[in-house]
Amino acid sequence: MRRDIFQAIADPSRRAIIALIAMQAMTPNAIAEHFDTSRQAVSKHLKILTECELITNQQVGREIYYRLEIDKMKEIDQWLEQFKKIWETKFEQLDNLLQTIQKKENEK
């Protein structure tokens, strides 16, 4: 089961968990209190998030604290880079459809 950061954030519950533990580490029980689902369901989400290294955990007594690995979140931003180049320059104002058709015409 290959885990992927984009697949991990596809689920709304997982995005909510990520946002929840972003500022401070939390235990599975504490996280589950914020949702309607069972603790076990949260636990499965935490497992998936751990597998793709978006979160890590640390045991303290019988509690296990989960925290966000903020550096991993940067990978999403890195993927967006290629599109930022498009929307940050004024390139977006050109009609790429017209470009495509014109190019095709020129090839004839």
Add this chain to the structure above:
Amino acid sequence: MRRDIFQAIADPSRRAIIALIAMQAMTPNAIAEHFDTSRQAVSKHLKILTECELITNQQVGREIYYRLEIDKMKEIDQWLEQFKKIWETKFEQLDNLLQTIQKKENEK
């Protein structure tokens, strides 16, 4: 079937399609040539991307050109904003687990 931008980019094929048409609009046939899968599979991906408004299309004769709606991509960036605040400030250097435990101690 609720379509969501995060669910849309979860699939690697769809991310590839997005990157492919980012600079210039393309027809389903042209897009499919870049992949191993069938034209119909590409068509289904285009449908999903259209449903969440990440792409739009325009018919020219019997061809249909699909283009990226770059503004919609910004929504991913907007979601990332909350985490950028964390990684851009040096807040990340604080150990949030220690914070949490200390806070808990203080509450006793």
Add this chain to the structure above:
DNA sequence: TAAATATGAAACTAATTGGTTGCAAATGTA
């Protein structure tokens, strides 16, 4: 030591996913 608490894992299920093949509709071309 016994009971309570915190957690993960396994087994099961209904719904969704991503792919396929086959077909119909619309448009362009000979």
Add this chain to the structure above:
DNA sequence: TACATTTGCAACCAATTAGTTTCATATTTA
């Protein structure tokens, strides 16, 4: 008009997903 091209849609299928319930293990507490 007849035929080729471009496309979307429906039906089907195997794999995956997100949830549940049940159970086992480890740690703290009475």
